[in-house]
Amino acid sequence: MKNCHWEPSEQQDQITSLDKLRQKCPVAQNEMLGHAVLMHGDVRSVIEDYETFSNKAGSHLSVPNGMDPPEHGIFREVIESYFKADRLPNFESTCRQIxxxxxxxxTPNTALDVVSKIAKPFALHIQCAFLGWPESLTSALGEWLEANQQAIVNNDRAMLKQKADEFEALIRQQLDVRRQSGSTKGDNTYRLMHETVTVNDKTRYLHEEEIVSILRNWTAGEVGTIAAAISSIFNFFAENPLVAEQIRNGDLSTDDAIDEILRLDPPLISNRRRATKDTEISGYPVKKGEKVTVLWASANRDESVFDKADVFNPEQNKAHNLLYGRGIHVCPGAPLARMELRIFTEELLKHIGEFEVTGESKRANYQFWRVQ
Ligand code: HEM
Structure with missing residues (x-):
């Protein structure tokens, strides 16, 4: 079968363009993305077959996102404990305060730029609080993320390298503070520095580059998704005031509503894989070593799985929603993300009665193509 070629459009109309593309082409070709997989069933086949579609898609260390079993499981176990239900209540009151x-x-009846004034500051403050980093770091992190995002969009390798070095320096500073001072004892960054892993029967502390990688993944990827999710929630409430009312009255579960809003308007567009052997996806040939990109933003709107895919229907669509992925790489941060978004939405709906989009509705767009 012949693949069709495709150039991704700007972030703003990316979802619409994926909707159109999916109708004519289940697997599209693109230089940057390799084989871009658009259908729900194909995306599931790829992410569930981790032997054929490896997560070692990039050249630099990415813990645990860019790892395969058995190495992946060793590191995954370490980070999972940070998001377990029993750990989250401790963070709930901080989250609500933020x-x-x-x-x-x-201010009611006053227009404001939701992306720069609400979505991004919320995501950045939450991330700093979660990791025990000082609030003063939020602006430096925000600037770093903007520049890193631009480098991703431009596929600017030199700039990406420079940004990776800058981020590393920023994190090493935080690690040094924790080596020198007892005041940060017990925060999540400190905990991470004291984690051990058993590799080849030898138990050791995490290497510094592994800690840096974990923190980079949590920050670069997750601040972006939370910020994008907040802007999607605002846009949705502006267009669907009745749903906001149902949540406010307790007639609709906030978590279910948010998962469905984000199925319709996804905060994370895609993730990468690399084929470990010659294979095919729905009859489309894929050669060993070629890049494969799973497009959550398309799969979650696939009409062959979601009846009236464009309509808000949490009850109907919950079971097939791929918002947080599936399989061995399923998002470990989902319980934290859900808690943050639920608390934010509760506070928002307490404070604001109705929403209106003035001007063009925008999405926070840190998260374009996640690099690994
Ligand atoms: C709305 C917010 C979020 C969404 C939509 C989201 C979505 C996803 C998805 C779809 C994956 C699977 C990637 C793949 O299969 O390649 C993933 C993986 C991951 N997510 Fe999230 N995520 C969110 C928030 C978070 C947060 C807050 C954290 C932690 C601070 C987090 C940490 C991770 C990590 C570490 C992985 C890699 C897991 C692995 O490779 O085993 N995520 N996320």
């Missing part, structure tokens, strides 16, 4: 501070800056 949401309240940010939402209280919104």
């Amino acid at each position: 949401a309240q501070n940010i939402v209280s800056k919104m």
